[in-house]
Amino acid sequence: xxxxxxxxxxxxxxxxxxxxxxxxxxxxxxxxxxxxxxxxxxxxxxxxxxxxxxxxxxxxxxxxxxxxxxxxxxxxxxxxxxxxxxxxxxxxxxxxxxxxxxxxxxxxxxxxxxxxxxxxxxxxxxxxxxxxxxxxxxxxxxxxxxxxxxxxxxxxxxxxxxxxxxxxxxxxxxxxxxxxxxxxxxxxxxxxxxxxxxxxxxxxxxxxxxxxxxxxxxxxxxxxxxxxxxxxxxxxxxxxxxx
Amino acid sequence: xxxxxxxxxxxxxxxxxxxxxxxxxxxxxxxxxxxxxxxxxxxxxxxxxxxxxxxxxxxxxxxxxxxxxxxxxxxxxxxxxxxxxxxxxxxxxxxxxxxxxxxxxxxxxxxxxxxxxxxxxxxxxxxxxxxxxxxxxxxxxxxxxxxxxxxxxxxxxxxxxxxxxxxxxxxxxxxxxxxxxxxxxxxxxxxxxxxxxxxxxxxxxxxxxxxxxxxxxxxxxxxxxxxxx
Numbered sequence: 001x002x003x004x005x006x007x008x009x010x011x012x013x014x015x016x017x018x019x020x021x022x023x024x025x026x027x028x029x030x031x032x033x034x035x036x037x038x039x040x041x042x043x044x045x046x047x048x049x050x051x052x053x054x055x056x057x058x059x060x061x062x063x064x065x066x067x068x069x070x071x072x073x074x075x076x077x078x079x080x081x082x083x084x085x086x087x088x089x090x091x092x093x094x095x096x097x098x099x100x101x102x103x104x105x106x107x108x109x110x111x112x113x114x115x116x117x118x119x120x121x122x123x124x125x126x127x128x129x130x131x132x133x134x135x136x137x138x139x140x141x142x143x144x145x146x147x148x149x150x151x152x153x154x155x156x157x158x159x160x161x162x163x164x165x166x167x168x169x170x171x172x173x174x175x176x177x178x179x180x181x182x183x184x185x186x187x188x189x190x191x192x193x194x195x196x197x198x199x200x201x202x203x204x205x206x207x208x209x210x211x212x213x214x215x216x217x218x219x220x221x222x223x224x225x226x227x228x229x230x231x232x233x234x235x236x237x238x239x240x241x242x243x
Numbered sequence: 244x245x246x247x248x249x250x251x252x253x254x255x256x257x258x259x260x261x262x263x264x265x266x267x268x269x270x271x272x273x274x275x276x277x278x279x280x281x282x283x284x285x286x287x288x289x290x291x292x293x294x295x296x297x298x299x300x301x302x303x304x305x306x307x308x309x310x311x312x313x314x315x316x317x318x319x320x321x322x323x324x325x326x327x328x329x330x331x332x333x334x335x336x337x338x339x340x341x342x343x344x345x346x347x348x349x350x351x352x353x354x355x356x357x358x359x360x361x362x363x364x365x366x367x368x369x370x371x372x373x374x375x376x377x378x379x380x381x382x383x384x385x386x387x388x389x390x391x392x393x394x395x396x397x398x399x400x401x402x403x404x405x406x407x408x409x410x411x412x413x414x415x416x417x418x419x420x421x422x423x424x425x426x427x428x429x430x431x432x433x434x435x436x437x438x439x440x441x442x443x444x445x446x447x448x449x450x451x452x453x454x455x456x457x458x459x460x461x462x463x464x465x466x467x468x469x470x471x472x
Contacts, residue, residue: 091312
């Protein structure tokens with residue numbers, strides 16, 4: 001049953017499109033920015049369904065606290081602060097690696113390695129760009145790509161002189177990263193079950209789309225259009241959380 | 244805009260984007276190296292897609308936050324501290340680029356593979372005014388730089404899988420659409436693809452292909468075994 005979700009069939013007509021217009025993507029980005037600014041007042045309080053709000057707010061506070069802790073560790077390199085980050089993140093990192101198919105001992109090893117990277121790379125953390133959870137997730141992701149596939153991960157360099165910036169940089173965006181996480185959680189909670197499942201699969205299955213297609217016995221184009229639909233719904237839900 | 248900046252280097256934002264599922268796959272870590280290189284290159288030139296990737300990385304962090312914690316081995320913290328201290332802190336400055344007279348043409352992730360900026364590219368002729376430099380030769384996915392001479396075109400072809408093209412310099416037209424610096428074109432098996440470079444200058448692109456191309460002209464088919472595309 002786990003392997004054969006009851007997807008409803010969708011036409012593949014979306015798949016022949018070559019690229020997305022700026023308007024469409026800009027709309028998505030606007031949602032993302034709005035999400036970052038959300039939660040400051042009445043709007044978010046009233047828009048989020050109560051159980052999702054409960055959960056979202058709880059983890060939002062925790063996420064914000066962890067970001068503060070990581071910034072404090074960055075400044076002081078204090079072992080006690082690191083221990084607190086470790087107690088929160090190491091078991092989740094291990095769980096993430098297990099989800100992606102790592103055996104118990106490998107998952108333990110990778111979780112420890114990820115936390116050691118947090119120690120070593122703390123000076124690279126930029127609280128203006130991402131919260132602690134986001135930054136540590138990206139460390140773990142790159143570590144497992146390296147460990148599972150022995151591949152280099154091409155990464156953007158935010159100090160690259162080639163970088164093209166958005167015209168009006170909005171300083172308030174950076175301040176509200178943690179609020180974005182809250183809105184995201186609420187948007188996820190508002191997704192229909194099938195779409196939520198696809199979102200989870202996208203992050204916790206280390207499988208190319210082609211392999212997922214083979215396993216589900218559906219065409220590759222269908223996998224892609226279902227994913228696209230799931231993430232469109234996610235974006236829409238996010239918009240509803242923050243509008 | 245500085246009058247001396249060549250048109251192709253202007254920091255205008257791209258009009259063509261990779262689409263949601265590639266952005267998600269990049270953020271989640273599901274993409275192979277070659278496709279990830281294409282997305283990282285596009286993102287460098289596209290603030291809109293950078294925002295989108297940031298959004299999905301936040302989603303990834305949030306999903307990880309909500310996983311049931313898996314208990315660690317006894318002494319894991321002490322082991323980790325020992326491990327962290329055994330290696331020197333990564334001390335390289337945040338900027339990976341030494342002071343440069345002019346801004347490079349290639350995004351940083353690409354410079355890593357080329358071994359420098361565009362002037363370091365080792366071009367190999369493919370004939371018909373086209374040159375290439377292979378960058379990644381995976382099991383099934385390849386990444387290469389392609390330079391198409393002014394007004395020249397790549398042979399008409401379709402794809403067994405998907406082809407991503409990121410324009411780095413110059414421009415080309417394909418299927419009635421115009422692609423300039425930073426734009427990414429996603430072509431799948433349904434697309435008859437015959438990019439034509441602008442007459443104004445050579446077009447340099449990053450091309451990522453996940454299955455051998457199928458050429459439709461006898462010349463293209465004849466050439467295929469020799470050029471290894």
